[in-house]
Amino acid sequence: MRVAGLLVVVAAIAAAAGHPSLGSSSSTGTPRPRGPLGLADGAVPDGTTVFDDEVPGVANLDPALLGALRRAAADSADDGVEFVVDSGWRSRAYQEQLLHEAVLKYGSEAEASRWVATPGRSSHVSGGAVDIGPSGAAAWLSEHGAEHGLCQIYGNEPWHYELRPEAIARGCPPMYSDPTQDPRMQR
Ligand SMILES: [Zn+2]
Numbered sequence: 001m002r003v004a005g006l007l008v009v010v011a012a013i014a015a016a017a018g019h020p021s022l023g024s025s026s027s028t029g030t031p032r033p034r035g036p037l038g039l040a041d042g043a044v045p046d047g048t049t050v051f052d053d054e055v056p057g058v059a060n061l062d063p064a065l066l067g068a069l070r071r072a073a074a075d076s077a078d079d080g081v082e083f084v085v086d087s088g089w090r091s092r093a094y095q096e097q098l099l100h101e102a103v104l105k106y107g108s109e110a111e112a113s114r115w116v117a118t119p120g121r122s123s124h125v126s127g128g129a130v131d132i133g134p135s136g137a138a139a140w141l142s143e144h145g146a147e148h149g150l151c152q153i154y155g156n157e158p159w160h161y162e163l164r165p166e167a168i169a170r171g172c173p174p175m176y177s178d179p180t181q182d183p184r185m186q187r
Contacts, residue, residue, distance in 0.1 A: 042090035060089035062127045065163040072148040081140045087131040092119035114178045131159045146172045
């Protein structure tokens with residue numbers, strides 16, 4: 001849903017600036033080979049679950065992360081909470097697109113970097129991160145995720161989870177306030 005919203009924003013900005021909107025043919029008449037955010041790039045349909053093997057954004061997640069997510073989802077179902085995958089694995093092209101949209105939305109690369117990593121650094125591109133919704137599911141994970149090694153990494157992203165196996169014994173490590181504080185994001 002956030003992706004769809006961003007696309008609308010980008011399209012509106014492009015239209016206001018007098019440029020053709022995303023996805024249209026270029027002036028040379030060469031059509032794009034596919035939409036900017038296709039399934040094969042890691043875009044996920046609304047309502048995708050951690051059990052949807054046919055969705056590349058789920059299937060290409062790190063197997064250990066996916067296993068932990070499925071065990072946690074089975075647990076949460078007992079509490080009447082269902083996980084929805086808002087984003088999982090992403091291709092570099094998809095991550096590039098998200099970063100471009102974030103720069104337009106936040107007005108600068110510095111501000112965008114608080115929310116969206118570059119393709120070379122994103123843990124989504126490596127298959128090591130998942131964004132879980134709705135908020136009730138993220139709340140369930142904040143309480144029970146550590147039992148499965150699933151940890152929130154950034155204070156400003158309550159939906160973003162990664163696998164930290166040591167959390168099962170020791171609890172999750174302290175969060176970074178946002179991705180710019182994460183050593184993995186430093187150049
Ligand atoms: Zn994320």
